[in-house]
Each structure stands twice: as structure tokens, then as C-alpha cells.
Amino acid sequence: MNRKLxxxxxxxxxxxxxxxxxxILLFLxxxxxxxxxxxxxxxxxxxxxxxxxxxxxxxYQIVGSILLIVFATLIAFPLSLGFAIYKSEYVKSSYVQNxxxxxxxxxxGIPSIIFGIFGLIFFVxxxxxxxxxxxxxxxxxxxxxxxxxxxxxxxxxSIPDSFRENALALGLTKWQLITTTLLPRxxxxxxxxxxxxxxxxxxxxxxxxxxxxxxxxxxxxxxFFEPVSALPTHILALAQQATNPQALQNAWGTSLVLLLLxxxxxxxxxxxxxxxxxxxx
Amino acid sequence: xxxxxxxSALILLFNACSKPNTKTITVAGSTTVLPVVSTAAxxxxxxxxxxxxxxxxGGSGVGVNQVGSQKIEIGMISRAITSQExxxxxxxxxxxHSIGKDAVVPVVSSEIFDSGVTSLSLEQIAKIxxxxxxxxxxxxxxxxxxxxxxxxxxxxxxHVFMKIVMGDKxxxxxxxxxxxxxxxxxxxxxxxxxxAIGMLSNAWLNEDVKGISxxxxxxxxxxxxxxxxxxGSFPITRNLLLVTNGDPVGGARKFIDFILSxxxxxxxxxxxxxxxxx
Amino acid sequence: xxxxxxxxxxGYIMLSTYISMLIALLIFIxxxxxxxxxxxxxxxxxxxLEWNPSKNEYGILSMLYGTLSVTVIALTIAIPLxxxxxxxxxxxxxxxxxxxxxxxxxxxxGIPSIIYGLIGIAFFSTWIASFFELASGRTILTxxxxxxxxxxxxxxxxxxxxINNVPKKYREAAKGLGLYPFEVIKNTVxxxxxxxxxxxxxxxxxxxLGETMAVMLLIGSIDKIPTPFYNVLSPGQTITSKxxxxxxxxxxxxxxxxxxxxxxxxxxxxxxxxxLITQLYLRKSNRLYE
Numbered sequence: 001m002n003r004k005l006x007x008x009x010x011x012x013x014x015x016x017x018x019x020x021x022x023x024i025l026l027f028l029x030x031x032x033x034x035x036x037x038x039x040x041x042x043x044x045x046x047x048x049x050x051x052x053x054x055x056x057x058x059x060y061q062i063v064g065s066i067l068l069i070v071f072a073t074l075i076a077f078p079l080s081l082g083f084a085i086y087k088s089e090y091v092k093s094s095y096v097q098n099x100x101x102x103x104x105x106x107x108x109g110i111p112s113i114i115f116g117i118f119g120l121i122f123f124v125x126x127x128x129x130x131x132x133x134x135x136x137x138x139x140x141x142x143x144x145x146x147x148x149x150x151x152x153x154x155x156x157x158s159i160p161d162s163f164r165e166n167a168l169a170l171g172l173t174k175w176q177l178i179t180t181t182l183l184p185r186x187x188x189x190x191x192x193x194x195x196x197x198x199x200x201x202x203x204x205x206x207x208x209x210x211x212x213x214x215x216x217x218x219x220x221x222x223x224f225f226e227p228v229s230a231l232p233t234h235i236l237a238l239a240q241q242a243t244n245p246q247a248l249q250n251a252w253g254t255s256l257v258l259l260l261l262x263x264x265x266x267x268x269x270x271x272x273x274x275x276x277x278x279x280x281x
Numbered sequence: 282x283x284x285x286x287x288x289s290a291l292i293l294l295f296n297a298c299s300k301p302n303t304k305t306i307t308v309a310g311s312t313t314v315l316p317v318v319s320t321a322a323x324x325x326x327x328x329x330x331x332x333x334x335x336x337x338x339g340g341s342g343v344g345v346n347q348v349g350s351q352k353i354e355i356g357m358i359s360r361a362i363t364s365q366e367x368x369x370x371x372x373x374x375x376x377x378h379s380i381g382k383d384a385v386v387p388v389v390s391s392e393i394f395d396s397g398v399t400s401l402s403l404e405q406i407a408k409i410x411x412x413x414x415x416x417x418x419x420x421x422x423x424x425x426x427x428x429x430x431x432x433x434x435x436x437x438x439x440h441v442f443m444k445i446v447m448g449d450k451x452x453x454x455x456x457x458x459x460x461x462x463x464x465x466x467x468x469x470x471x472x473x474x475x476x477a478i479g480m481l482s483n484a485w486l487n488e489d490v491k492g493i494s495x496x497x498x499x500x501x502x503x504x505x506x507x508x509x510x511x512x513g514s515f516p517i518t519r520n521l522l523l524v525t526n527g528d529p530v531g532g533a534r535k536f537i538d539f540i541l542s543x544x545x546x547x548x549x550x551x552x553x554x555x556x557x558x559x
Numbered sequence: 560x561x562x563x564x565x566x567x568x569x570g571y572i573m574l575s576t577y578i579s580m581l582i583a584l585l586i587f588i589x590x591x592x593x594x595x596x597x598x599x600x601x602x603x604x605x606x607x608l609e610w611n612p613s614k615n616e617y618g619i620l621s622m623l624y625g626t627l628s629v630t631v632i633a634l635t636i637a638i639p640l641x642x643x644x645x646x647x648x649x650x651x652x653x654x655x656x657x658x659x660x661x662x663x664x665x666x667x668x669g670i671p672s673i674i675y676g677l678i679g680i681a682f683f684s685t686w687i688a689s690f691f692e693l694a695s696g697r698t699i700l701t702x703x704x705x706x707x708x709x710x711x712x713x714x715x716x717x718x719x720x721x722i723n724n725v726p727k728k729y730r731e732a733a734k735g736l737g738l739y740p741f742e743v744i745k746n747t748v749x750x751x752x753x754x755x756x757x758x759x760x761x762x763x764x765x766x767x768l769g770e771t772m773a774v775m776l777l778i779g780s781i782d783k784i785p786t787p788f789y790n791v792l793s794p795g796q797t798i799t800s801k802x803x804x805x806x807x808x809x810x811x812x813x814x815x816x817x818x819x820x821x822x823x824x825x826x827x828x829x830x831x832x833x834x835l836i837t838q839l840y841l842r843k844s845n846r847l848y849e
Contacts, residue, residue, distance in 0.1 A: 003739055010741035014651065017643025021715065024708055025667050031678060050323065052316070052465075082575025090572065102835060103583045109834025110586065111769025113799050114827045117806060117820065118586045121593055125811040130352040131307070131337070142582055149579070175568035203671025206771040206799075210807050214307070214337040216319045217326075226305060227335055232673045232772075237338065239677045239776055240466040243473060243489070248681065255674045266669045270662055342808030350811060365613070369810045428694035431781070434612065435808040451613040459697055459794050460780045462804060473685060476694050 036256025039249045045257070049216070049229075053238050054247040058254050060218050064133065064228030065261070067221070068212065069202050071137035073194060076144050081190050083145075084152035085178060108146035113206035115139050120210045133221055133228040136212025143207060144197025148190055155189020156182050192272045199265035203258060205232035231258040304532045309337035310344020310357030311437045312463040313383060313482040314521045316552045318357055321540050324548065332532050338463060342435025348524050349373045354533040356524040359383065359437030359482070360450070373526045380540050381521040382555040384483040385442045386492035386505040392475040394491035398422040402496040403516070407446050409478055412456030417476060430470055430479035431457035438464065441519040442480040483510065484553030510555050521554060594824045596817035605821065610782045612809070617818035621782040625699065625795035626826070629774060630767045632703025632791060633710060638760060640707070641714030646744060648715070649722040657723075661716060668712035676773040679705045684777060691792055697779035699791040705773050710763040717762065721755030722748055758837045765833040768826060775800035798822045 047057035087100050116139070123135040159182060167177040214227035215237055221228055231254055238251035308318055315338055322334035337343075337353075344356030349370030362375050387406055389398060398420055408414040409429055418424045431454045432439040444450040461467045464485045471477045472489040483505060486492045492505040495516055509515040529537055539545050546556040597605065597617060607618030648660055683705055684696030725748050733747040749756070779794020782801070786793075802823055809815040 003742070007739035007741040010744075014643050014647050017640050018647040018651075021640055021644040021711060024711070025664070028667070028670065028678065028708070031682070032674065052319070078571075079575040079579050082572045083579045086572045086576040098839075100580070101839060103580055105835055105838040106831045107583045107586075108838075109765055109831045110827055111771070111799065111830050113769070113771040113802050114586070114590070114823050117802065117823050118589055120806065121811070121820075122585070122589050124352070125350065128352075131309075131347075142586075145579060145582070173565040175565040178568060199669050203669070203673070205671070205673040206803060209803075214309070214335045215315075216337075217308075217322050217333065217335045219333060222305065222333070227307070227337065232671055235673045235677055236772065236776075237465075239673070239680050240463055241469060242677075242680045243469045244465075251677055255677055258671060259674060262669050262671060263666060266666055270665065274658075339807050346808060346810050366810070369813060426694055433780075433804060433808070451611075453611065457781060458779070459695055460782075460796075469680075470695065470697070473688070473696070474694050 032252070032256055032259055035249075035252035036259070039253025040256060044250075044253055048219070049234070049250075052216070052241070052247070053234060053250055054241065054244060055250075058231065058234060058250075058257065060220070061229045061231045061234045061254065062257065063220060064213070064218065064230045065202055065232075065258075067228060068133060068136050068140060068208065068230060069198050071134065072140035072144065072201055073198065075138060075141035076148055076197065077190065077194060079141075080145050080148035080193070081152055081186065084149050084156060084186065084190070085182065087149070087153050088156040089174075089178065089182070104146045104149055107142070111206075112143065112204055115143055115207040116210050119207065119212075124211050129225050131211060131214065131227045132225040133212050134224040136208040136228075136230075139207050139211065140201040140204065143204070144194070144201050147197040147200070148193035151193025151196070152186050152190040155192075156186040159185055188272075188276060192269055192276070195265045195269035195272065199262050199269065202265070203232055203262050205236055209233050209236065231261075304331060305333045305335060306355065306532045306536055307335045307337070307353040308355040308357060308523075309339055309347050309353050310524075311341040311359040311521075312338050312465065313359040313438060313484070314357035314380075314523070316484065317381060317521065317540070317549050317554065318355075318523075320548050320552065321545055322536075324544065325536055325539050329535075332536075334536060340433065340435060340462060341437035341440070342433075344524065345375075348375065348526055351526055354525065354529070355537070358522045358524055359519055360440035362524065363450075375524050376527060376529075377522045377524050378529075378537055378541070379520040379522055379557055380537075381546070381549040381557055382510060383519055383521055384505055384510045384515050385438050385445075385480055385517045385519065386483050386486060387442075387446075387495070388471055388479050388481045388486065388490050388492050390471055390475050390477045391489050391491055393417060393422055393425075393478075394493065396423050398493070399491075400494035400496050400502050402498075403446050405496075406478075410443075410447065410452075410454040410456050415456065423476075425476040427456075428459070428474045428477040429454070429457045430467060430477055431460045432467060432480065433460060433462050436462065437519070438480055438482060442517060445517045483507075507555060520557075521549075590820060590824045590827060593817055594821040596814055597821040600814060601818060605818070608784065612815040612818075615814060617814070619798075619818075619822050621784050622796050622798045622801050622822060624784045624788070625778065625797040626768060626799070628699050628791060628795065629703045629706055629778070629797055630764065632700060633706035633767045634760070634764060636704065636707035637711050637714055637763060641711050641759075641763075642718050642756065644711075644715045645718035645722055649719045650740070650744065650748075657719075661719060664712045664715050668716070672709065672770060672772045675705055675709055676776040679773055679777045687792075693792060695779065695794065697777055697794050699778060699785070699793060699795040702774045702778040702795075702797070703791065705777060706767050706770055709770060709773065710767050713763045713766060714759050717759030718752070718756045721752040721759065724755070725751045761833050761837045765830045765837075768833075769799065769830050771799040771803050775803040780804055798826045 044057040046059050048060050050056040091097050119135055119139040123129045129135050163181055167181050213230050213233040218229040235251055235254050238247045241247035319336045322336055341358040341360050344358045345362055345366050347353045348356035416426055440450040443452045461470055464482050467479050467481055468485050468490055471479045494502045494504045496502050503509055503515050505515055510518055546558055549556050601617050605619050608620050609616040609618045684701050687701045688696030729747050730743055733743040774797050778800050780796050780800055781794045782796045802819055806819050
């Protein structure tokens with residue numbers, strides 16, 4: 001009898017945990033969509049903000065966020081592709097493998113605000129770049145490096161050795177082997193990793209708030225060493241005025257736009273993962 | 282390889298698009314001065330479409346730091362530059378430009394104001410911040426614990442307020458319950474509470490955030506009205522300042538002159554501050 | 560021609576490797592060097608209560624306490640909730656739905672932390688204030704609850720993987736003995752999945768320690784340990800919220816800046832060690848979890 005009772009209690013606990021978890025998650029999503037849709041309009045998306053963001057739209061915040069991640073991609077993608085090929089094709093000793101693993105996982109574990117402080121010290125102060133969107137892109141690129149490297153590495157590493165042996169037996173150079181056989185799979189993996197990385201990078205506030213963004217007066221930057229506005233830092237400014245209904249409304253609108261951008265990347269990544277996980281050799 | 286080519290192509294394209302004759306002025310600092318400067322920047326750009334003015338918040342401390350390390354042309358501050366800050370940047374000769382006047386007003390939640398606590402002496406306020414008075418009951422208000430809202434240490438509003446109330450601009454406030462940053466954030470916290478006291482720029486007062494009058498040692502009660510700020514009888518006033526490294530030149534000079542002009546001073550008044558002309 | 564392409568190719572690969580590794584080391588070195596002033600000049604006085612840059616007092620105990628207490632609250636809520644939910648998705652939910660439910664949870668893990676901060680300010684802080692009849696809803700508890708929601712998806716998906724990876728035959732054998740589902744899970748499934756679930760919790764812990772934006776907006780940012788110390792309905796300060804609020808206004812090169820840096824460095828070491836333990840020793844899979 002006692003066992004039966006325990007089992008029943010356990011069952012209730014599991015169902016309750018499930019209900020609570022999904023209740024919370026459902027609440028979050030419905031709040032964001034409900035509040036956000038009320039704020040989004042054509043004007044909101046395509047006019048610049050004014051009066052501390054309480055009026056006007058967020059066009060330059062959208063532009064700034066996209067600029068940040070486009071350049072983060074341009075920096076991170078080639079670097080991680082090269083590193084992943086190195087890790088998969090050139091490293092023979094397990095000792096070096098361990099070092100690279102430690103570096104990648106270590107880099108991935110660094111809290112996002114630490115990246116911001118690193119950027120502030122190294123770029124803004126030591127290299128004296130000033131507040132610059134380009135520095136923001138570099139920092140976001142560093143943040144997403146581990147994700148892309150591992151995704152690429154897994155894709156390349158899953159190619160059976162017989163492919164490599166055959167290619168070399170045919171007299172291909174190592175570089176030809178890489179470009180003809182390994183890169184197509186590697187690029188695919190890198191792309192999936194990139195999407196996961198970008199879904200994270202575009203929503204980050206802490207790394208860019210000291211080093212890359214400004215509050216008002218920003219249009220399209222005309223050089224590399226200028227600040228931009230970005231969606232997450234805009235929400236930060238608006239969240240501080242949470243009792244001003246207009247500002248709060250714009251904060252919800254900005255949040256929904258940001259969330260949709262995040263979802264575009266993460267759904268694309270998820271879709272690719274499901275699709276490509278079926279490839280077998 | 283392709284990626285690198287693509288990258289260089291993009292950089293070239295990007296630079297080609299930029300107009301070399303566009304001048305950018307960067308401004309950062311006090312959230313008290315921010316409204317004036319960002320409205321002024323919007324107006325100024327209408328007349329000077331080739332100038333871009335980027336305005337950033339952060340507080341007076343950030344304004345001084347960034348001018349000191351010569352990362353921006355103009356800093357916004359709502360307090361004096363401290364001697365420590367001057368020592369910190371020996372290569373920078375700070376020059377301040379007064380663009381308006383403002384009062385720092387002790388504010389309370391509207392519930393407290395409506396219950397009859399509409400004026401306090403400086404000594405009473407100091408006791409609240411020192412933690413010696415912790416319930417509104419002691420000030421003839423409702424029986425509620427006081428939510429004492431303090432600001433980050435380098436904020437201009439705090440320096441000015443603490444200097445007058447506690448006698449030291451960097452005084453500790455052991456009675457504080459919350460420490461917040463910008464005027465907006467402080468205003469929000471006061472509105473969200475029904476028993477709060479805080480310090481705000483005069484321009485942030487509204488029906489939910491009530492500025493209280495100050496009882497002077499001679500018993501006179503002084504309201505935080507614009508008149509009292511203009512004639513100097515309200516005890517906690519300050520200048521709104523812009524700070525530059527040496528004499529401003531070029532675009533920065535023109536922009537500061539614009540704020541000092543009649544048109545610029547109208548913006549100061551519209552934002553709830555006192556023009557320097559008055 | 561072929562040979563030179565081969566060389567350029569190898570050059571590119573080696574260059575990107577060196578750059579990537581250099582960056583990782585650089586972050587470490589830069590933070591270490593900038594912490595040096597505070598460690599040598601403030602020394603053990605870092606472990607005091609008073610933080611007052613104008614008097615050159617840099618005690619980080621309140622921040623350490625805040626980080627610790629917020630994290631403990633977050634884990635206390637998220638671990639039972641997350642593992643319970645994971646048991647549901649892996650043991651009770653029909654497996655045809657599992658992939659969809661898991662996908663949705665993984666998407667939720669991607670909500671940016673600043674959005675959690677906004678929701679926290681607009682809803683949670685006012686709820687906490689009226690529920691506990693507090694003057695202000697910006698408390699350690701509020702930040703902890705919000706943080707628990709943020710790490711919930713991590714715990715759920717990883718624990719679900721862990722439980723689901725336990726081979727069917729163990730369950731069959733246990734059921735064959737006439738055990739109730741609870742006993743099967745408690746005595747057979749969870750012990751096998753324990754290592755991976757621990758990994759999930761450690762990763763969630765790492766995320767909670769390093770979370771900045773939501774905590775910074777909600778914790779009240781006062782450098783104090785509440786009295787009594789377990790009174791989590793008081794405001795507090797974490798390492799990350801302190802950094803987020805103060806690093807911009809401290810002058811680069813000053814002792815103040817260095818002291819903030821030291822806190823960041825300590826936090827970084829802590830989180831990196833946690834991450835490495837999880838990734839290198841607890842899980843042998845190469846998947847990255849955030």
C-alpha cells in the first residue's frame with residue numbers, strides 16, 4: 001500500500017512539474033506575442049526612434065543588430081572552418097587534441113559579460129578604437145567561435161577514413177582532398193553551427209553594451225569605429241522606463257522583433273540538424 | 282579563401298558607400314543632460330545634414346571617463362568633476378560649458394505625498410538615508426517602512442544631492458534599500474512602490490512621482506518650483522554641463538554654440554530645466 | 560601550381576588555428592593582468608564587506624554572497640522542476656511527440672536574457688512585491704526565480720537526453736520484477752542517468768553564475784548582505800550585476816577598474832572550470848550546450 005502511495009505521489013509530482021514548466025514557458029511566449037503584436041506596425045519597423053525610444057520606431061536598431069552579426073559571421077566563419085579542419089585532419093596526438101578541446105570548451109564557458117570587459121580593455125582602451133560596432137562584431141565572433149568549430153569538426157570527423165585513403169591513393173594532394181571531399185560536408189556543419197551561434201549572438205546585451213552601442217542619433221555608420229544602436233541594448237534602455245506606457249509598449253515591440261530574429265536562426269538550425277542527421281555513410 | 286576575398290570586397294564596398302565629408306560628433310554621459318542634448322542634436326541635424334551626432338547615456342561618471350580617455354568629443358555631466366577624476370587623466374584638460382540649470386528634488390511615491398508628507402527638512406532626509414528614520418510614521422505619514430532609493434556612486438544627481446543633504450558628495454547611505462542608475466530607472470522604481478523616497482532631476486517629476494518641498498532651518502518651506510530654482514532659493518540646484526578636452530573645435534564647437542543660442546536654450550526650457558539666460 | 564595551393568591551404572588552416580587559440584589565451588591573459596593591481600594592492604581586504612571606491616575600499620563579499628544566493632535559489636527551483644519535466648517527456652510522453660516538445664523547449668532556451676529582464680521588471684517584480692507585501696519587488700528572490708526559469712530549458716533537455724539514453728532492457732527487467740514506475744525510475748533509470756544529469760545541472764549552474772542582464776535589472780543592486788543573511792526578500796548584488804553597472808564608470812587603469820576586473824576574473828575561472836569538468840569528464844559527446 002505504501003509503495004502504491006509513493007508511486008501515486010511521484011506521478012502527481014511529475015505531472016505537476018510538467019504542468020508548471022509548460023505553464024511558465026507558455027506564459028512567456030504568450031506575453032511576448034500578445035504585448036509585442038500590439039506594438040509592431042509598419043511605421044514601428046521602418047522609422048527611427050525619437051524621444052528616448054518612447055516614440056518612433058526601431059529601424060536603426062534592426063540595422064545595427066544585423067550589421068553586428070553579419071560582420072561577426074565574416075570574422076568567425078573562416079576562422080572556425082580552418083580550426084575545425086586542423087583539429088580533424090592535422091592533429092595526430094591526443095595531447096594536442098586535449099589542448100584544443102580545453103580551449104574550445106573553456107572559451108564556450110566564459111560568461112558573456114566577461115567578453116564585454118575583455119573588449120573594453122583590449123580594443124576600446126589598449127587599441128584605442130573607442131566605442132565601435134566593429135569591435136562588437138569581433139567580440140560576438142569570438143563568442144560564437146566554439147559553436148561553429150565543434151559543429152564543423154563533427155561534420156568533417158564523421159566522414160569515414162576510407163574516403164580520405166581513396167582520395168590520397170588517387171594522387172590528390174591533401175588540399176585537394178580537403179576541398180573536394182571534406183569541405184562540402186564541413187561547410188554544411190559550419191553553417192548549422194553558425195545559425196546556432198547567431199541565434200545566441202543577436203540577443204546578447206552584456207558583451208556589446210560597453211563597447212559597441214550608443215543610445216540615440218545613430219544612423220548607418222560611416223566607418224568602422226563608430227557606435228551603432230542594437231535591439232537588445234534598446235530594450236535595456238526602455239526597460240528602465242517600465243512605468244512609461246509608451247516606452248514599455250515599444251520595449252515589447254522591440255522584444256518581439258528580436259525574438260523573431262532569434263527564432264529564425266534557431267528554427268533554421270533545428271531544421272538543418274534534423275535534416276542532415278539522417279545522412280549515413 | 283573565398284571568404285577572405287568576399288570580406289575584402291565587402292569592406293571596400295562599405296567604405297565606398299560612406300561619405301567622407303560627413304562629420305560625426307560623439308556625446309555621452311549624464312542621463313539628466315541627455316534629453317536636452319539629444320533633442321538639440323535632432324534639431325541641429327535638420328540644419329546641418331552633413332553632421333551626425335551620436336548621443337549615449339551612462340551617467341556623469343561615464344561622460345568624464347570617456348572625455349578623459351579622449352574617446353568622445355563632448356561629455357555630459359550634471360555635477361562638478363572630482364579632483365580624483367582630474368588626477369586620473371593628466372593628459373586631458375577638462376573644460377566645462379554650462380548649458381542650463383536644474384534642481385535635484387527629493388521625491389516620494391504619490392501615496393506618501395497624498396497622505397500628507399509634502400515637505401521634509403534636510404536633516405530628516407539625511408536621517409532617512411542614514412537609516413535613522415525607517416518608517417513614514419515617524420514623519421507623520423502612514424505606518425509603512427520607507428523604501429530608500431539610492432543611486433550609483435558616480436551619478437551626478439547623487440553627488441549634488443548628497444553634498445547638500447549629507448555634507449559630502451560621496452557620503453555612504455547605510456539606510457538605502459535599492460541602488461539604481463539612470464533617472465528613468467529611479468523614476469520607475471518610485472512609481473512601482475507606494476512608500477519610496479528617492480532623488481530625481483526636477484524634469485522627471487510627474488503625477489506619480491511627487492517632488493517634496495524642503496523645510497529650511499528658519500522654518501521657511503520651499504517648493505521645487507521653476508521660480509524657486511531660477512531665483513536660487515531651492516537649496517539643491519546644479520548646473521547642467523558639457524565637458525570637452527580643451528577648447529572645442531569644429532563641429533563640437535558649433536554644436537555647443539547651438540545649445541547656447543536662443544533656439545538651444547528653448548530646448549532646455551521645454552525639457553523642464555532652467556535656461557542659463559534667465 | 561597544385562603544390563602551392565596545397566601550401567596556401569595549409570597556411571590558411573594553420574593561421575586560423577593560431578588566431579583562434581591566441582584569442583582564447585588573450586582573454587585569459589588580459590583579464591589576469593588587469594586584476595593584478597587589485598590583488599597586489601587590496602590583497603586579502605578583497606574579502607571584506609565594504610565597497611567604496613572613493614575610500615579605496617574594495618570588499619567583494621556582498622557580491623559573492625549575492626551570486627551564491629541567487630544561484631542556489633535558481634537551482635533549488637529549477638532542478639526538481641526540470642528533472643520532473645524530463646521524466647515526463649522521456650518516460651510518459653509518447654515518443655512520437657517527444658521530438659516536438661523537445662524542439663520547443665530548445666527554442667525557448669534561446670530567448671535573450673534582456674527579454675527575461677523586461678518580463679521580470681514588468682511582471683515578476685510587481686508580483687513579488689504584492690505577494691509578500693514588500694516595498695519593492697527588486698529582491699534576491701525575484702532574480703533567483705527569474706534565473707530558475709532561464710536555466711530550466713537547459714536542465715530539461717539535457718536530463719531528458721540522459722534519461723532517454725538509458726537502454727530499454729533495464730526498464731523491462733525492472734518492470735519484470737513487478738516494480739511500480741516510480742521504483743523503476745528511482746532504482747534503475749536515474750542511477751544510470753545520474754552522471755549525465757549531474758552534467759546538465761553543472762552546465763545550468765555555469766549559466767546561472769554568469770547571467771547578467773536579467774539579474775542586473777532585478778536584484779536592486781545594493782552591496783549588502785541582508786540581515787538575517789537568509790532573508791532573500793531583500794535586495795542584493797551579484798558579481799555580474801556589479802560589473803554591468805559599474806565597469807563603464809570606473810576609469811581604465813584605476814584600482815577601481817582592477818578590482819571589478821578581479822571579480823570578473825574569479826567568476827570566469829569558476830565558470831570555465833565548471834564547464835570543463837562537465838564537457839571533458841562527465842560527457843563524452845561533443846555537443847555544445849549553452
